[in-house]
Amino acid sequence: MTHFVEGQMLKNPLRWGMVGGGRGSQIGYSHRDAATRDGLMQLVAGAFDIDAERGRSFGVSLGVAPERCYENYQALFAAEAARADGMQVVSIATPNSSHFAVCKAALQAGLHVICEKPLTIRLEDAQELEALAKQQGVVLGVMYGYTGYEMVQQARAMVQNGELGAVRVVHMQFAHGYHSAEVESADPGTKWRVTPAISGPSYVIGDLATHCYQMGALVSGLEVESLSCVRRSFVASRAPLEDDAHVMLRYKGNAVGMLWASAVNIGSAHGFKLRVVGEKGSLEWWDEQPNQLKVAFAGKPEMTYERGHGYLDASARFERVGGGHPAGYFDAWANLYRRFALAMSGEPEAAALLAGQWFPSAKDGVEGVRFMLRCVDSADSASQWVDFA
Numbered sequence: 395m396t397h398f399v400e401g402q403m404l405k406n407p408l409r410w411g412m413v414g415g416g417r418g419s420q421i422g423y424s425h426r427d428a429a430t431r432d433g434l435m436q437l438v439a440g441a442f443d444i445d446a447e448r449g450r451s452f453g454v455s456l457g458v459a460p461e462r463c464y465e466n467y468q469a470l471f472a473a474e475a476a477r478a479d480g481m482q483v484v485s486i487a488t489p490n491s492s493h494f495a496v497c498k499a500a501l502q503a504g505l506h507v508i509c510e511k512p513l514t515i516r517l518e519d520a521q522e523l524e525a526l527a528k529q530q531g532v533v534l535g536v537m538y539g540y541t542g543y544e545m546v547q548q549a550r551a552m553v554q555n556g557e558l559g560a561v562r563v564v565h566m567q568f569a570h571g572y573h574s575a576e577v578e579s580a581d582p583g584t585k586w587r588v589t590p591a592i593s594g595p596s597y598v599i600g601d602l603a604t605h606c607y608q609m610g611a612l613v614s615g616l617e618v619e620s621l622s623c624v625r626r627s628f629v630a631s632r633a634p635l636e637d638d639a640h641v642m643l644r645y646k647g648n649a650v651g652m653l654w655a656s657a658v659n660i661g662s663a664h665g666f667k668l669r670v671v672g673e674k675g676s677l678e679w680w681d682e683q684p685n686q687l688k689v690a691f692a693g694k695p696e697m698t699y700e701r702g703h704g705y706l707d708a709s710a711r712f713e714r715v716g717g718g719h720p721a722g723y724f725d726a727w728a729n730l731y732r733r734f735a736l737a738m739s740g741e742p743e744a745a746a747l748l749a750g751q752w753f754p755s756a757k758d759g760v761e762g763v764r765f766m767l768r769c770v771d772s773a774d775s776a777s778q779w780v781d782f783a
């Protein structure tokens with residue numbers, strides 16, 4: 395039994411737009427592919443680029459009407475609000491420091507929002523956005539895209555069902571090797587990531603570790619009580635921003651965790667892994683082989699659970715294509731975008747289609763920012779243990 399039925403559409407697909415994600419950006423295509431995959435959202439407008447003319451010509455090349463390719467987000471929100479067929483949802487895929495202002499303006503315009511992570515670079519800003527979304531009665535989703543994989547949902551369900559017993563250890567890693575040397579002078583997409591005014595107070599913690607933290611929390615169901623972090627700028631010119639971070643975590647209760655986020659892990663493509671060890675069993679997931687989940691129970695040989703099989707939990711049976719065909723990154727994103735659309739649509743049938751499915755919300759965005767800032771606080775005070783709350 396799979397949740398996905400092709401052609402199960404909204405009566406009125408959502409009119410969707412973007413801020414950022416312009417030509418050549420790292421993440422713009424992923425949003426466009428995911429949002430439009432199942433026909434639940436249609437791209438109608440945008441302010442795609444910091445360079446207005448480049449953004450306009452790019453929007454037109456995507457099929458957006460020229461008059462709906464705007465010079466900046468302020469013009470986008472104002473002009474679309476004045477149209478009877480104006481945009482209803484906006485995705486924000488700009489560098490980190492602009493998320494707060496763009497997101498706040500979008501929420502004030504009454505739009506549903508899907509924002510990139512980290513949601514903001516200050517905790518109080520993230521909390522303000524969460525409260526504003528609630529006040530406006532709109533959905534604010536945060537694009538922790540990896541959580542859309544079916545086998546991540548399977549891992550979550552197995553912990554929730556008690557199959558592993560009480561969780562003892564959570565190991566998380568997102569450690570790639572693309573930036574082991576100073577590449578940023580020739581790469582603007584890396585340059586802003588190591589520039590505090592744009593990236594915020596961290597590089598790999600905000601860029602990578604927040605994904606780990608979010609997935610660890612989702613799957614384990616545990617809440618962090620306190621943490622200790624070491625961060626290093628192995629490429630010295632990146633200081634004070636780190637290109638490597640190690641975090642030790644104490645969870646509420648007795649469980650403990652470790653997290654490694656790095657951009658200098660030579661030989662690793664992505665290296666995003668999660669391992670959860672409980673009192674009866676363990677599981678392990680790796681984003682480069684996302685259709686498999688390694689599971690082991692004490693005294694038994696390790697097993698590999700595969701996407702698309704009847705033995706999986708119902709929450710992990712979301713299949714556009716049967717098991718055996720590798721589903722991947724774009725599918726995970728499309729799963730989340732589908733849930734965002736169903737949550738935003740307001741059509742009565744949408745609520746039923748969404749039932750039992752999880753998506754990353756404003757609350758997850760706030761906790762991701764809290765995690766980033768607590769890690770920085772610890773690292774910059776000689777790795778002292780700091781309370782998470």
Ligand SMILES: NC(=O)c1ccc[n+]([C@@H]2O[C@H](COP(=O)([O-])OP(=O)(O)OC[C@H]3O[C@@H](n4cnc5c(N)ncnc54)[C@H](O)[C@@H]3O)[C@@H](O)[C@H]2O)c1
Pocket residue numbers: 413414415416417418419420421422441442443444445466467487488489490492510511512537538539540582583586601
């Ligand atoms: N969820 C994920 O897995 C994931 C992956 C990569 C990046 N990201 C996040 O996405 C965001 C963008 O990252 P990226 O790597 O695509 O950056 P990028 O530098 O490759 O692209 C940024 C785009 O935003 C545009 N832009 C910048 N300021 C703008 C503004 N004020 N108005 C309109 N457009 C503007 C730029 O012109 C460019 O097109 C970051 O917050 C990053 O953390 C998330």
